[in-house]
Amino acid sequence: MPNFVPGTSIQKLVEYLSMPLEDIRPDDWIKRRQQLARYQNPNPECSIVMIARNEERYIFASLASFAEQESDREVELILVNNGSTDRTKEIAERLGVRVVDQPKPGWAEARQAGLDAAKGEIILSADGDNLYNPKWTDTMANHFKDPKVVMVCSQYSFYTFDNKYSLGLQIYQNLRWVNSKMRHAKRPHLNCLGGSLAYRAELARSIGGFTLGVGRGEDGDLAFRMQEKGKIIFDDSRAAYSHSSLRNVLIDESLGKTLMDRLKTHLRRIPEYFSKQS
Numbered sequence: 001m002p003n004f005v006p007g008t009s010i011q012k013l014v015e016y017l018s019m020p021l022e023d024i025r026p027d028d029w030i031k032r033r034q035q036l037a038r039y040q041n042p043n044p045e046c047s048i049v050m051i052a053r054n055e056e057r058y059i060f061a062s063l064a065s066f067a068e069q070e071s072d073r074e075v076e077l078i079l080v081n082n083g084s085t086d087r088t089k090e091i092a093e094r095l096g097v098r099v100v101d102q103p104k105p106g107w108a109e110a111r112q113a114g115l116d117a118a119k120g121e122i123i124l125s126a127d128g129d130n131l132y133n134p135k136w137t138d139t140m141a142n143h144f145k146d147p148k149v150v151m152v153c154s155q156y157s158f159y160t161f162d163n164k165y166s167l168g169l170q171i172y173q174n175l176r177w178v179n180s181k182m183r184h185a186k187r188p189h190l191n192c193l194g195g196s197l198a199y200r201a202e203l204a205r206s207i208g209g210f211t212l213g214v215g216r217g218e219d220g221d222l223a224f225r226m227q228e229k230g231k232i233i234f235d236d237s238r239a240a241y242s243h244s245s246l247r248n249v250l251i252d253e254s255l256g257k258t259l260m261d262r263l264k265t266h267l268r269r270i271p272e273y274f275s276k277q278s
Contacts, residue, residue, distance in 0.1 A: 002236065004157040004165075004173040009068060010131050010243050011163045016061035018161055021087070024060065032060075033096045035067035039077035040098070045121060046075045046141050047201070049114030051194070052092075052128025053082040053105065058245070059091050059128050066126075071137040078117055079128070082110040088128065108210040108218035111194060115209055118201060125219070127195035127244070131159060135239040140198040143233045150230035151199040151223055153192040154240035155180060177236060186276050188232040192223035196242030203229055224277070 006014075016024065039048070048066065052059055059079075066077060076098070081089045083103045092099050102113035115123060122144055124137060133139075136154075143152045155177060158169065180191050197219055207225050210218050223232060 001174045002155070002177055003238065004170060004177075004241070006131075006157065006159050006163075006241075006243050007133070007238075009134055010065070010159060013061045013064055013131050014159050014161065014163055016064065017057060021056070021060065021091070029094065032064050032067045033094070036063065036077065036095055036097055039066070039075055040096075041074045041076050042119075044074045044076040044119055046073055046124055046137070047114075047118035047120030047122070048075060048077045048124045048126055048137070049080065049111065049118055050078070050126040050128055051080045051082055051107065051110035051114065052084065052088050053110070054084045054086045055088050055128035056084075056086040056091065057129075059088050060095075062126075062128050062130060062132075063092065063095055063097060065130075065132040065134075066137075068134050069132070069137045070134045071141075073137065073141060075124075075137060076119060078114055080110045080114045080117075082106070106213065106218075107194060107216060108212050108214050108221075111218060112210040112212065115201065115204060121201055123199055123201050123204070125194045125197040125199070126242075129245050129247075130195045131243040132196075133239055133241050133243075136196075136242070139235060139237065139239040140196075143198070143235065144200070146231070148230045149233055150203055150226050151192060151197065152233045152235055153188075153198075153223070154196045154234070154242060155236040156193060156196065157241045157243050158246050159243045160246065180234065180236070184232075184234045188234065189220045189223035189227055189277070191234050192219050192232065194219035195244060196240070197223075199223075199226060 079092045080100050083105050100117045102110050143149050
């Protein structure tokens, strides 16, 4: 079974998440700004589009994970500020990142604003509370050497604020992986989550881009329409992991209760995974 425990590079970034902005050293701000300067490319091959709404706690660490990407590609980085009322935009600009404002709240609205602004042939879609492995950019982009590939998604993993990983969490992550593997053959769009997604920009524009006003599910909706144009790849390699917080999983519940509730839900859905969604 896969190992979902974040590596050292991710665990070091987690330290920022419990640190007030004022405690981040001035030389650390300078270092990250210098590292991120390489994303100011006028003719990029790929565009990383990160969306963020009130991600003040997470955005420094998330952008730092892109500062540490191991890639020689020509890449631009765009942060779509989706109507934040905190210091999200201020942090990104202090780090020298290009910011595009989309004041209307919505995942589809934010991702479409990024697609409209992007210059790269390939869009790498990211979220402002996720942390990305150092080889994420190249791992996702390499799949497009195959002209039949129209979209790539990867496996979500989780980080914890104390960098401790219980047996229950590891079991939960492996069950999610099994679920993703089962449904990809017939319903790959269900694995396409905007926090770790790559797709051909012009093809997405040609089919109308993101469907505005849909709320959550904008990523799967685009994937559902793009899968008719070619292959969607599910990359479950460790290099492609997108590490997310547990805040949208646990909410006010225990991991054990979440695990049982989601297990029951997915067990009921298993028969659906063997047929295409119309």
